[in-house]
Amino acid sequence: MNCDELRDSYELYALGIAEEPERGEIRAHLERDCPTCVPGVRGARELTTLIGATAPAAEPPARLRKRVLAIAGGGTGPLLKWSRLWIAVAAGALIAAVVFNTRAQHASEELARVQAESAAQTRELARLNEAFAILNQPDARQVVFGGAAPQPPRGRVFLDRTRGVLLLASNLPPAPAGKTYEMWVIPKGGKPVPAGLFQSAADGTALHLLAGPVNVAGTAAVAVTLEVAAGVPQPTSTPIIAAFTEPRP
Ligand SMILES: [Zn+2]
Structure with a gap:
């Protein structure tokens, strides 16, 4: 070798x-x-x-x-x-x-x-x-996002029924001072549910985990918005990341 x-x-x-x-x-x-x-x-x-x-x-x-x-x-x-x-x-x-x-x-x-x-x-x-x-987990649902966009960010979301939602991103610039990234799990036909706050690293990579059971089949998308540092109960800005579990029409 x-x-x-x-x-x-x-x-x-x-x-x-x-x-x-x-x-x-x-x-x-x-x-x-x-x-x-x-x-x-x-x-x-x-x-x-x-x-x-x-x-x-x-x-x-x-x-x-x-x-x-x-x-x-x-x-x-x-x-x-x-x-x-x-x-x-x-x-x-x-x-x-x-x-x-x-x-x-x-x-x-x-x-x-x-x-x-x-x-x-x-x-x-x-x-x-x-x-x-x-x-x-061999049966974890994997969703790729940002592949078509010429610019940031891109990555994958993994959804596992019992363990939770894992977001791995690159090209995600660190949030400006006083701001944070907030992840959302969006149920089919429902309002976005807050899924935790995170920051990206200096090199633009981010790893965010929402641990716990998740209804994979009932989830339409996982999204990320830029919000005030304390987080918000509902998104107030256009998603920076939107990973849809099913192809959009
Ligand atoms: Zn050697």
Whole structure:
């Protein structure tokens, strides 16, 4: 296997959970001082150590989030492998948090900060795991939006009867100050139902999840509008995203 094919397995290798043939291949590349894999695995080790130390929480989930978006954009992907990685990472963060707690008994302020970061990270990982669970449902309804438009935004909506609605978008510029994106689930012949507020990332990607049962057959569309930061009970602007579950006449 070449370095490009091994790149996605560096983190798994660093965590000691890579499978064959990737594990053996990476080891062989490291043994012959491969100029790509040696720094790659070193970087992966640093990342996993960083996560383990519950250091700045934003970076690892942001990176993992990118993976979900990449997988969703690219169709099939190594979903199960990444699910496993997340579980390992979450477990690592938890262990590290316990160890850190013991050491930091006298630095209560620092401890509170780390706990908050750790909790935020755990929440983000849980959210990403939920997103993965929906992507892994073979019978989840998938709706593509924005394909025909020359400009932003585009992406997919996944509707799963028991797990909820997952929105993955790209080309969605960050909402202006004081504004937020609000998702709506629009029932057939009914008024839009608020489905949560979200922001897009600096790179224009967004992942928003409404967890819980959803009436897939009774849903006409999933839409997104730009609203005031606190959100509104009914949309007040033209949808930026409108994903219709059935072709429109
Ligand atoms: Zn290599």
